[in-house]
Amino acid sequence: xxxxxxxxxxxxxxxxxxxxxxxxxxxxxxxxxxxxxxxxxxxxxxxxxxxxxxxxxxxxxxxxxxxxxxxxxxxxxxxxxxxxxxxxxxxxxxxxxxxxxxxxxxxxxxxxxxxxxxxxxxxxxxxxxxxxxxxxxxxxxxxxxxxxxxxxxxxxxxxxxxx
Numbered sequence: 606x607x608x609x610x611x612x613x614x615x616x617x618x619x620x621x622x623x624x625x626x627x628x629x630x631x632x633x634x635x636x637x638x639x640x641x642x643x644x645x646x647x648x649x650x651x652x653x654x655x656x657x658x659x660x661x662x663x664x665x666x667x668x669x670x671x672x673x674x675x676x677x678x679x680x681x682x683x684x685x686x687x688x689x690x691x692x693x694x695x696x697x698x699x700x701x702x703x704x705x706x707x708x709x710x711x712x713x714x715x716x717x718x719x720x721x722x723x724x725x726x727x728x729x730x731x732x733x734x735x736x737x738x739x740x741x742x743x744x745x746x747x748x749x750x751x752x753x754x755x756x757x758x759x760x761x762x763x764x765x766x767x768x
Contacts, residue, residue, distance in 0.1 A: 622767035626759050633755035642748040649729045650752020653722045658760055663719075668753045670719040674726020675745050677704060679737055681727070 630651065637647040653671040657663040681700050688696035708723045729749065735741035 618767050622763050625762045625767060629755050629759040629762065633751055637748055637751050642744065642751065646729060646733060646745060646748035647752040649725055650749030651756050653725055654753045654756025656719055656721045664756065666716045667719045667722040670717060670722035671726040671749055672746060674723040675730045675742065678727040678730030683737065
């Protein structure tokens with residue numbers, strides 16, 4: 606039976622994990638800015654990656670849910686606009702209800718069940734205030750992908766060196 610970790614070993618691993626995460630986040634922020642992508646959008650991908658960091662499959666699922674959340678944000682924006690003439694101030698709550706039913710209803714699904722990542726994607730879409738254009742979605746996907754890649758890098762390096 607291996608001896609338990611000493612407090613110093615635990616502290617050293619904590620510090621190393623913190624250092625690795627900080628360096629990776631700083632590099633991802635620099636890369637995003639260098640590519641003229643919003644750093645906060647990159648962090649949406651970073652956050653999504655760590656919503657379920659137990660396996661690579663869960664992390665990739667989180668990124669898929671994030672991107673689908675961005676897409677459903679766009680679709681809900683279009684539907685709300687289309688319903689405004691007939692439902693007036695009730696269009697938004699009706700669309701939010703339907704979208705929430707979909708997302709919350711998927712919570713038990715293995716691949717699509719990450720509600721946090723879905724809603725993070727929707728927040729990202731609405732906060733970005735981009736036009737509904739392919740270039741906008743490519744921009745959001747690129748920035749969040751950098752964040753997801755940073756999450757993967759952080760997780761991989763920490764498993765190798767700090768655990």
